[in-house]
Amino acid sequence: MAMPKHARDGWLLSIPALILLAFGAAGPLLIVFIYAFLEPGDFSGVVWNFTTEAWFRVFFERDIFDGTVSMADAHLTIFWRSVKLSLLTTLITFLIGFPMAWFIATQPPNRRPAWLFLITIPFWTNLLIRTFAILEVLRNQGLLNSFLLWLGVIDQPLQILYTDNAVLIGMAYVYLPLMVLPLFAAIDRFDFRLIEASYDLYASRWQVLRRIILPITRPGIVAGSILVFVPSLGAYVTPRILGGGKNMMVGNFIELQFGQGRNWPLGAALSMLLLVIVLVALLAYVRVTSGSERRDA
Amino acid sequence: MTQETAVEAIAAARHYGTGSTAVKALDEVSISIRKGEFFTLLGPSGCGKTTLLRLIAGFETPTSGQILLSGKDITHIPPNERRVNTVFQSYALFPHLTVARNIAFGLEMLGRPNAEIDNRVKEMLALVQMEQMAERKPAMLSGGQQQRVALARALAPAPEVLLLDEPLSALDLKLRKEMQLELKRLQTKTGITFVFVTHDQEEALTMSDRIGVMKSGKLLQVGGPRDIYNAPVNRFVADFIGETNFLKGQLANGQVTLATGETLPLPDATGSGEVTLAIRPEQIRIAPDGPITAKLKQTVYFGTDTHCHLALADGSEIVARLQSPPSGETGLQEGETLRIAPVQGAVQILQED
Numbered sequence: 198m199a200m201p202k203h204a205r206d207g208w209l210l211s212i213p214a215l216i217l218l219a220f221g222a223a224g225p226l227l228i229v230f231i232y233a234f235l236e237p238g239d240f241s242g243v244v245w246n247f248t249t250e251a252w253f254r255v256f257f258e259r260d261i262f263d264g265t266v267s268m269a270d271a272h273l274t275i276f277w278r279s280v281k282l283s284l285l286t287t288l289i290t291f292l293i294g295f296p297m298a299w300f301i302a303t304q305p306p307n308r309r310p311a312w313l314f315l316i317t318i319p320f321w322t323n324l325l326i327r328t329f330a331i332l333e334v335l336r337n338q339g340l341l342n343s344f345l346l347w348l349g350v351i352d353q354p355l356q357i358l359y360t361d362n363a364v365l366i367g368m369a370y371v372y373l374p375l376m377v378l379p380l381f382a383a384i385d386r387f388d389f390r391l392i393e394a395s396y397d398l399y400a401s402r403w404q405v406l407r408r409i410i411l412p413i414t415r416p417g418i419v420a421g422s423i424l425v426f427v428p429s430l431g432a433y434v435t436p437r438i439l440g441g442g443k444n445m446m447v448g449n450f451i452e453l454q455f456g457q458g459r460n461w462p463l464g465a466a467l468s469m470l471l472l473v474i475v476l477v478a479l480l481a482y483v484r485v486t487s488g489s490e491r492r493d494a
Numbered sequence: 495m496t497q498e499t500a501v502e503a504i505a506a507a508r509h510y511g512t513g514s515t516a517v518k519a520l521d522e523v524s525i526s527i528r529k530g531e532f533f534t535l536l537g538p539s540g541c542g543k544t545t546l547l548r549l550i551a552g553f554e555t556p557t558s559g560q561i562l563l564s565g566k567d568i569t570h571i572p573p574n575e576r577r578v579n580t581v582f583q584s585y586a587l588f589p590h591l592t593v594a595r596n597i598a599f600g601l602e603m604l605g606r607p608n609a610e611i612d613n614r615v616k617e618m619l620a621l622v623q624m625e626q627m628a629e630r631k632p633a634m635l636s637g638g639q640q641q642r643v644a645l646a647r648a649l650a651p652a653p654e655v656l657l658l659d660e661p662l663s664a665l666d667l668k669l670r671k672e673m674q675l676e677l678k679r680l681q682t683k684t685g686i687t688f689v690f691v692t693h694d695q696e697e698a699l700t701m702s703d704r705i706g707v708m709k710s711g712k713l714l715q716v717g718g719p720r721d722i723y724n725a726p727v728n729r730f731v732a733d734f735i736g737e738t739n740f741l742k743g744q745l746a747n748g749q750v751t752l753a754t755g756e757t758l759p760l761p762d763a764t765g766s767g768e769v770t771l772a773i774r775p776e777q778i779r780i781a782p783d784g785p786i787t788a789k790l791k792q793t794v795y796f797g798t799d800t801h802c803h804l805a806l807a808d809g810s811e812i813v814a815r816l817q818s819p820p821s822g823e824t825g826l827q828e829g830e831t832l833r834i835a836p837v838q839g840a841v842q843i844l845q846e847d
Contacts, residue, residue: 394586398600
């Protein structure tokens with residue numbers, strides 16, 4: 198017996214967790230991976246013949262009549278839009294969320310739970326209902342347009358609904374709590390005396406923010422950004438309702454392949470690609486944010 | 495030492511709240527701190543010493559009055575435009591920056607050229623003997639090391655005045671003694687005006703050129719350590735700085751009649767009426783012809799000296815501190831009746847506060 202008893206017991210005890218991981222996480226992922234290399238069935242499902250056709254179709258398209266191959270521009274557009282909207286969502290939630298989190302963290306401790314509760318209320322509400330509420334605000338005869346018309350800022354209703362902007366507004370609203378909570382946790386741990394110390398050492402307000410506050414709360418910023426960016430990239434309900442049928446994001450496009458498109462392997466290949474993009478983004482994030490401090494004024 | 499003024503407070507007051515509920519953290523204090531001196535603000539917590547320091551640093555604005563730096567009114571100048579740096583009680587080192595970058599911070603903010611910053615950081619690291627630690631993060635340093643970095647960081651921009659807010663209070667006794675000497679050495683070497691805040695009277699006595707004793711937002715006495723210790727202006731100062739025995743009595747014709755009925759000649763004393771006398775424990779001798787009778791209740795051995803708790807005829811208690819003889823035995827028996835006398839010139843007549 199090479200292993201000490203407690204180590205062996207520890208390994209045995211983790212078996213239920215390993216089984217759960219294998220069936221719950223690794224298994225489905227493996228199925229998606231395998232499907233991406235199979236032929237589509239006539240109506241749905243897959244035919245068990247190995248082919249890389251699905252991967253080919255992710256990036257290229259063949260003309261139905263003469264078989265000429267060209268780049269699958271539509272797919273790239275959808276991926277690009279997804280990445281762009283997700284990055285913008287992350288940026289917007291950060292710009293709104295940081296002052297919010299700062300405000301809550303600087304409240305007297307007995308008032309903080311109330312503020313945090315208010316922030317998380319949307320969480321306890323069904324996503325569909327929240328999204329329809331946003332739709333109600335944004336539509337041509339909705340709250341926003343009525344208000345702007347009443348103010349006299351505009352004389353025609355703005356077409357916001359069914360545009361990328363509507364999707365952006367919706368996603369920023371839905372994912373804001375995911376940004377605020379980790380930011381709050383980071384700012385709550387922040388030693389506010391450091392602000393006084395940096396003023397004392399001739400820093401301006403802007404330098405205090407950039408050189409002291411942002412670097413020290415960075416773990417919260419990274420966590421919040423990941424928590425917003427990743428689900429934004431795979432968002433399905435929000436772009437479907439607020440973006441209409443035209444402004445698809447990857448999530449909608451994948452759903453299309455498993456539904457009307459009846460091309461499960463293509464859907465699976467797109468899913469794998471989405472996963473790769475997320476992983477690359479995460480790695481890039483980790484690399485950028487764990488980089489050493491450089492001296493720049 | 496020149497008599498030029500480094501920092502001046504003119505009737506500086508800081509109130510918290512308004513109206514009748516206002517708390518006067520600082521009550522119209524005027525003080526003048528000379529260039530190049532080690533000045534200590536000493537007092538119990540809540541006496542306003544830290545508030546005064548924060549007014550000089552610029553973290554707070556006085557409710558009324560003025561703060562001058564080298565004769566210039568800086569009352570409404572923000573802290574980042576004052577050539578004043580602070581060593582904080584909590585050190586407030588930047589946790590994400592290395593020791594060297596912490597020290598460089600002030601110079602970087604002043605926009606100094608990189609070459610100059612590098613040289614100055616090296617110089618500061620050498621000054622506080624932390625060259626080996628330059629690339630460490632503050633979390634990897636001991637309390638004493640963090641203290642040194644905080645000092646180096648505040649000294650690096652060569653401020654006109656360095657403010658130190660109870661910087662030694664978090665250190666253990668031995669390290670604190672070491673740092674006291676170190677601080678004094680740094681102050682002498684750099685020639686920068688130090689304004690040091692503490693509640694520890696021993697710290698104040700050992701390091702300062704001058705001490706300002708504060709209580710309840712007021713400055714009670716300013717003077718050199720010897721003046722403060724040997725000639726306290728009132729009972730509070732006498733009691734706060736070191737240990738003191740207080741005796742009440744009636745002064746008349748150059749002698750004081752104590753509550754015990756005994757008389758103590760004080761040829762230099764003028765005036766008459768009720769007075770409080772202050773006598774330091776180490777200034778009391780056992781003398782067969784001493785004017786006061788006392789019963790020895792208890793002796794406590796402290797190594798260098800022995801504390802004798804004595805009961806006077808009226809029941810009041812005083813402490814005499816006798817230097818321990820080489821054997822360690824004073825030869826005194828508890829319960830013994832002794833005659834004691836204060837050393838010539840050691841009796842202070844105090845104003846009541």
